[in-house]
Amino acid sequence: MNENQLVLRPMGDSAIVAELGQKMDQETHFRVKALAAALKKNPFRGMTGYVPAFTTLTVFYDPLSFSFTEMSRRLQSLAEDIGTGEELQPKVVEIPVCYGGEFGPDLPFVAEYNKLSPEEVIRIHASGEYLVYMIGFAPGFPYLGGMSERIAAPRKPSPRVKVPAGSVGIAGKQTGIYSLDSPGGWQLIGRTPLSLFRVDRNPPGLLEMGDIVRFRPISRAEYERWEAGGNHAYQR
């Protein structure tokens, strides 16, 4: 079987899953992104939503408009024309982070665990480029790929009851940003004053799948200025 072959399967009576690869890698990611872009550009009547993920794109539809077979045909023909997706220019979003201290209580642990100084952890974390593979788990929550394994650290043995929104954490080889106040077991190394999710903004999420994220260290004073400034979305 051709590795790039499109596999389509139903998810219940109102959704269809397009599998565009088997592994979480950039090639598959770009194909998912290209198909999502095609759907966004040409939404069709009866489509009620879509969810791009690591290797799949799920399309939700109204069974009054389509049968599964009809949806399969439609997606099949759409997928034939998407290309590799690499030509789609990613949006680069810089996220200011106040590392350590009250906002990053686990920075010393991550440093010690990796036999680094806290400053080195910050430098490594802030020098990376991260790909938003998908949005899920919570509104606006990005699954980021590309963290250096030199700062990997296991989850906390028991999760915190409440992690404030904006907290930047590490769990295993992943880094992430909490988009809502929620319980969580990630090692917290800092916090951003940016809101990842705001309903008074369109789109409501700061990040979308396919974006590139860079972290920029800021001081506590800068963090407070950001917050006082209305916590506006910032991107370039």
Add this chain to the structure above:
Amino acid sequence: MHISVKKAGLFTTLQDLGRTGWRQAGIPVSGAMDPFALRTANLLVGNEEGEAALEMTMTGPTLEMEANLLIAICGADLQPRINGQPVKNWRPVYVRKGAVLSFAGSVKGCRAYLAVAGGFAVQPVLGSKATYTRAGIGGFCGRALEIGDRLAIGTMSKSALRRLSQLARRAGNRAYAEGEWYVGPGFLPPYRANPTVRVTRGGQFSWFSERGKENFFTEAFQISAQSDRMGYRLTGPEISLCHPRELLSEAVTPGTVQVPADGQPIILMADCQTTGGYPKIAEVITADLPVLAQMKPGEKVRFAEVSVNEAQRQYRKQEKKLALLKKRLALL
């Protein structure tokens, strides 16, 4: 025109048919757990079927009407009372200003819907009035109702005004009057305690052991106390995989039956997250979600397999019923 909250009830939220079109941003659909009951309640009071209504859980709130209103209660039988007198579900009811609507608690089902002619005048968030309490968005201040809240009612349709004045005449000097016609039981989804719900095979069905699959389709599973609008945790025989395997997160939806490593399935419901990483053994068919929505913790559920084509046929059948109801009500 307002309704004021005298007692909040166990968990009372404004819901509509959900926040569709935002799944790609990680935003749950939310909306009524039992959309059939919500749509019917709205149609009975002359609203658009997708207007917001109060979703009331188990005990139900106590509400004071601050104006003459036309209401309908559909879904679970929480024993509704107006000024202490029992009123019936699945029909329009005129309620005079000052009357108090209360509930004596569930005798059948888990969630009832209160629709009010004119709808609830709250600002839609991302196109929907549905409350998603985890993010504090939508509905009334993004949260469940609390004592002292006052809910504004919108403008009534012409047909609502007509129905209201007919029933007001019938009420005379009484505090309320029930419509003499109602939605008959034969018209409703097959609500019952300890139901069998129909499912299609989940995306990772083949990952499960023969024993696991057999258990899933032959045994009953109890809805645990840790069940809410996000999902129902089930307890029953273990549903095991052939061998441990990691799934890369992908989309999930209300009705998805996922199985974490402990082998105890979870049925995702209206407020479920948009993606999940547990293998999915089944998907409850859309037409049976209302039945599931009316289950209480402690009840048992069984699963029966149907094809995707059959699931879609059942969906269309249910839609046809609602279309018929709409047509009939328009003639009144």
